[in-house]
Amino acid sequence: MPDLVTGPPQRTRESGGGIRVSAEVDGAQPLWFSVDETFAEMLSERADHIAVALLLPAMRYGRNLHVGGTVTDTLLHRLNHDAQALVRSVHPEYRTITVTADETAEAGSPAAGVATGFSGGVDSFATLSEYTGDGVPSSLRVTHLLNNNVGAHGDDGADLWQKRFDGLRPVAQELGLPFIRVDSNIGEHYPRMGFMQTVTFRNAAVIHVLGGGIGRSYHASEGSFGNISMPPRHGDIGLVGAMTFPLLSTAALTLESTSSGMSRVERTLALVGRPVSRHLDVCVDANPDRTTNCSHCWKCMRTMLTLEIAGSLDEFVPAVFVREPYERRREQYYAELLSSTEPNDIELVEFGDAHGWHWGLGARGRALARRTEEHARDAARGIRRRLRR
Incomplete structure (x- = not known):
């Protein structure tokens, strides 16, 4: 198979007021991510998100990956070693490939922002409870909520995504936190690859796009530590997020799996008696x-x-x-x-x-x-x- 080659990330202004970060991909549609222009200063200049986003499809189809632009050196190293070993433990049919980039650079200083994806589900509420409550160290306290359109709403889920986002706005308002919507066509680059089998890398790519303003991110775990096993059932890579996210981190951007210390029952019961739980969407x-x-x-x-x-x-x-x-x-x-x-x-x-x-x-x-x-x-x-x- 020919190599999978991308151009460097480029920014363009969308007619609706968004900022799109896109990269040309040989033989495919450009890979793009879009945020409201209010959050333009949070966008990263690097191409780390491209490497993370396209690793799985490159491995799935046995194509070496070359990323245009600059990729953080430690991330590139891990994508060539332990990250692929972990992926192949989950998806043994995937192939080992070589990932290269136009340039590499050391990680810079981490940004001050701390983000967590918020879908309104049991797991994301558990993360909010742990990292927005009293006694949370300032360096760990959530400063931004994210809501991503990377496949969870279906192939034609724009309307559903908008409706779900609107239903969750009051939670962000009550917490006094900015709520960032990130749109993407990343799903188009995962042909015949299920959402739950690739979810970790889709959401990690979003965080790297925002690496100019986010230095730490929380990803609500699907299960508890006691339920982690290899390979996970049905190839659900989200079940091993506690092992995956550190391999997708850099010195400037820490990705973490959260709430694995709680069982699903405990997370559900933690909603009881909390007025904000009226926005629960499971x-x-x-x-x-x-x-x-x-x-x-x-x-x-x-x-x-x-x-x-x-x-x-x-x-x-x-x-x-x-x-x-x-x-x-x-x-x-x-x-x-x-x-x-x-x-x-x-x-x-x-x-x-x-x-x-x-x-x-x-x-x-x-x-x-x-x-x-x-x-x-x-x-x-x-x-x-x-x-x-």
């Missing part, structure tokens, strides 16, 4: 017309059941959730939960058992049937793999 329903959480997708069900077991669901109905869709699907969800091998699901079942939650014999029977079917499918896949050898 839903995976991509319908831009919805006005609240759908209350029947798996994320809504998990959150609502956790709150119900704790006796706190009424606090979140109807401002955050709607009871009827949840109750209609609850028995079916029990079976899904009891048959699941996902660490967060196992944790929720244990939480329910500890509180004497009644799952019902019907749900347990359906869970047993689901496990039997899954074992049969796993066995069939194993036979097909052996036959192909």
Whole structure:
């Protein structure tokens, strides 16, 4: 395969008042990121974000990567060594490549800004609670909130992204923090590569774009330390963020995974009694017309059941959730939960058992049937793999 070669980052002014940082990419659309011109002074002059953004697609398709412009020397070194080793532990089908740049330079001094992505979910609220509360050292206290359009809202999710962002503005206003929207076409450079399988690098690239004003960033962990395993289930690279983000850091920009010391149940219960929690948005329903959480997708069900077991669901109905869709699907969800091998699901079942939650014999029977079917499918896949050898 030919090398993947980019031009250096260039800035242009958008008609709507944004500043776009783009780089030409041979054989593909330019890679670009855009922010409101209010935050133009936070943009980095370096091309670190290009190297981070394109490492995974280059590895996926076995193409050496050459980045136009200047890349921080330590970042380039790690992208050629441990970062790739970690990626291949998660995605063994990816290939080892060589990453080069027009120029390298030592990291400068870190900027004063401390940012965290804020989606309104359980994990991002947990990070806010830890790093905006009393007693947080000034060097660790969050100074900026980010909301990125890098794939979580779907391929055509601009309307949904805008609606979600507008719904979260009051949180930033209550905290007195600037709220930065970062748009990008990075998803176009990840063909046939799932969002959850690449999420760490997509969001890390955004932080490097803002490296002129941000010196530290927090990325809400998907799971707790006790649930970290290699390789992560389904190639979900976000589950090993605690190992990945340090490899994407420099002396001028520290990327950290946060709240891994808390379980999903603990993070959910930390929302109880906090007025700001009325802005909670955990839903995976991509319908831009919805006005609240759908209350029947798996994320809504998990959150609502956790709150119900704790006796706190009424606090979140109807401002955050709607009871009827949840109750209609609850028995079916029990079976899904009891048959699941996902660490967060196992944790929720244990939480329910500890509180004497009644799952019902019907749900347990359906869970047993689901496990039997899954074992049969796993066995069939194993036979097909052996036959192909």
